[in-house]
Amino acid sequence: MKFEEAYSRLEEILEKMNSGKASLDDSLKLYEEADKLIVNCQKRLSEAEKKIEMMIKNRNGEVVLDEAGNPTVQAFQP
Amino acid sequence: MENQVLTVTELTLSIKKQLESRFPYVNVQGEITNFKEQASGHLYFTLKDAQSQISGVLFRGNAQSLARMPKNGDQVVVQGELSVYAPRGNYQLIVRQLQYAGVGELLLKLHALKAKLEARGWFDKSRKKPLPTAPKTIGVVTSPTGAVIQDMINVLSRRHAKFHLLLNPVKVQGDGAAQEIALAIDHFNKFKLADVLIVGRGGGSLEDLWAFNEEVVAEAIYRSEIPIISAVGHETDFSIADFVADVRAPTPSAAAEIVMAAAVQHLQYLGQADKRLNQAMLHLLSAYRHRLDTVRRQPILTSPFAILGQASQHLDDLSEELTESMQRAIVTKRLQLAGLQRQLLALDPMVRVQHLKQKLSQLTAHLKSIDPKNLLTKGYSILFRENGSSVIFSPKEVQAGENVRVLVKDGEIKAKVL
Numbered sequence: 053m054k055f056e057e058a059y060s061r062l063e064e065i066l067e068k069m070n071s072g073k074a075s076l077d078d079s080l081k082l083y084e085e086a087d088k089l090i091v092n093c094q095k096r097l098s099e100a101e102k103k104i105e106m107m108i109k110n111r112n113g114e115v116v117l118d119e120a121g122n123p124t125v126q127a128f129q130p
Numbered sequence: 131m132e133n134q135v136l137t138v139t140e141l142t143l144s145i146k147k148q149l150e151s152r153f154p155y156v157n158v159q160g161e162i163t164n165f166k167e168q169a170s171g172h173l174y175f176t177l178k179d180a181q182s183q184i185s186g187v188l189f190r191g192n193a194q195s196l197a198r199m200p201k202n203g204d205q206v207v208v209q210g211e212l213s214v215y216a217p218r219g220n221y222q223l224i225v226r227q228l229q230y231a232g233v234g235e236l237l238l239k240l241h242a243l244k245a246k247l248e249a250r251g252w253f254d255k256s257r258k259k260p261l262p263t264a265p266k267t268i269g270v271v272t273s274p275t276g277a278v279i280q281d282m283i284n285v286l287s288r289r290h291a292k293f294h295l296l297l298n299p300v301k302v303q304g305d306g307a308a309q310e311i312a313l314a315i316d317h318f319n320k321f322k323l324a325d326v327l328i329v330g331r332g333g334g335s336l337e338d339l340w341a342f343n344e345e346v347v348a349e350a351i352y353r354s355e356i357p358i359i360s361a362v363g364h365e366t367d368f369s370i371a372d373f374v375a376d377v378r379a380p381t382p383s384a385a386a387e388i389v390m391a392a393a394v395q396h397l398q399y400l401g402q403a404d405k406r407l408n409q410a411m412l413h414l415l416s417a418y419r420h421r422l423d424t425v426r427r428q429p430i431l432t433s434p435f436a437i438l439g440q441a442s443q444h445l446d447d448l449s450e451e452l453t454e455s456m457q458r459a460i461v462t463k464r465l466q467l468a469g470l471q472r473q474l475l476a477l478d479p480m481v482r483v484q485h486l487k488q489k490l491s492q493l494t495a496h497l498k499s500i501d502p503k504n505l506l507t508k509g510y511s512i513l514f515r516e517n518g519s520s521v522i523f524s525p526k527e528v529q530a531g532e533n534v535r536v537l538v539k540d541g542e543i544k545a546k547v548l
Contacts (some may be wrong), residue, residue, distance in 0.1 A: 055396060059399065062403050062407075066403070066406055066407060069407075069410040069411065069414060070410050072414070076418050079414050083407065083411050086403070086407045087404075087407065090400050090403055090404050090407070093396065096264055097263070097264045097396050097397055097400075098291065099292075100264075100266045100267070100292045100293050100294045101292060101294060102293060102294070103294045103295070104283060105295070105296050105297065106274060106296070106297040106299055107296065107298045107299070107323075109299065113300075113306075113310055115298075115317055122321060123321055123323065125296065128274070128297055130280045130283055
């Protein structure tokens with residue numbers, strides 16, 4: 053689900069819950085759904101692991117590749 | 131004129147008048163030497179070439195607009211006017227503008243390339259790629275040394291707890307810098323190493339920033355499938371890279387802000403939504419709790435037997451009534467049944483036969499009791515006419531001499547009336 057879709061569903065749920073028209077049972081279900089949406093989106097936004105890396109280059113300024121042909125990296129300390 | 135004797139001042143003023151009106155505005159190219167910056171802020175130098183030299187001054191007001199401070203050996207083009215300084219009897223250039231040699235050429239090249247790429251549609255808004263909402267890896271093409279990368283890391287750390295930055299270290303100025311930058315962009319694409327790229331460097335002169343105005347860099351940016359944020363120099367510097375990139379950031383720090391802006395905004399929204407959700411739920415629960423409390427305070431619920439008492443009593447009454455009426459019904463039915471049984475019994479053929487038998491034996495007994503022969507056993511006799519069976523009841527029915535029959539218990543006696 054795209055963020056925008058998740059958000060419009062969230063708004064819909066909040067509106068329903070605030071309108072007081074939903075039964076307690078429905079509200080609990082809506083709450084659970086909204087909570088899942090929020091946690092999911094937050095997870096997607098914070099998925100990256102904190103890493104600061106630099107590609108390794110040789111003296112000629114060429115990227116050093118590993119055996120699999122992928123660029124090698126090292127931790128970068130600015 | 132030839133015989134006329136002039137004072138020094140007269141001559142000097144005449145020269146001044148001649149020179150200054152003859153050269154009110156000149157463009158002069160040369161090399162800076164004897165450069166001197168006075169405490170006043172005025173700059174003094176000599177402009178020279180292989181054969182000649184001329185003094186020059188750049189007053190503080192004009193010096194402030196310089197991209198950088200000139201130094202000895204700089205090839206420059208100056209614009210200004212010629213001025214004669216009478217007290218010392220020398221002439222000098224009052225410089226209004228100073229441009230480093232080659233700049234004019236570079237600017238021409240820049241404008242030509244800009245026009246060419248613009249005509250190709252490389253700057254069109256329609257081909258700008260949107261930045262990813264939540265970039266997993268931010269690729270950076272810049273120098274590994276200096277404040278730029280440091281500033282970007284600081285901004286990223288402040289704005290977002292988690293980010294993955296992958297730096298492709300490059301030379302950002304001098305020979306080969308443009309090729310290295312272009313190759314770095316290509317590498318990120320070839321190995322799919324990032325979700326978004328920041329390409330740039332800190333501020334500097336036009337020559338310093340020149341790599342970002344080279345066609346080879348423009349081409350690499352244009353080719354890139356990964357969205358690119360350009361961040362070249364200061365806010366006032368514009369480069370070709372800025373025009374081709376998907377987003378132009380005024381500075382490298384701003385680029386770091388921009389790359390995380392969407393994610394930060396999303397996280398803010400989600401934080402708010404979470405708060406609103408919990409508030410809504412708490413509100414709802416408290417509303418329901420209130421309703422529940424109100425209901426619970428109803429007497430019916432505080433003592434549930436109150437509502438049941440009446441009903442239960444009514445039920446008891448009904449039950450009693452039901453039992454009674456059932457019993458009454460049973461008694462009535464029983465009586466009816468007994469009656470019917472009696473009727474049935476009366477109608478039983480065996481009973482009737484018995485009945486008739488009884489009656490018959492009564493009648494038989496009775497009959498027996500009245501049988502005349504019975505009387506004969508007791509010594510009575512019956513008198514019959516001789517030839518007939520008629521019974522003689524009276525002496526008047528017979529005549530003397532008549533023969534009669536006397537019936538006794540065990541036979542007949544023949545007799546004659548006397």
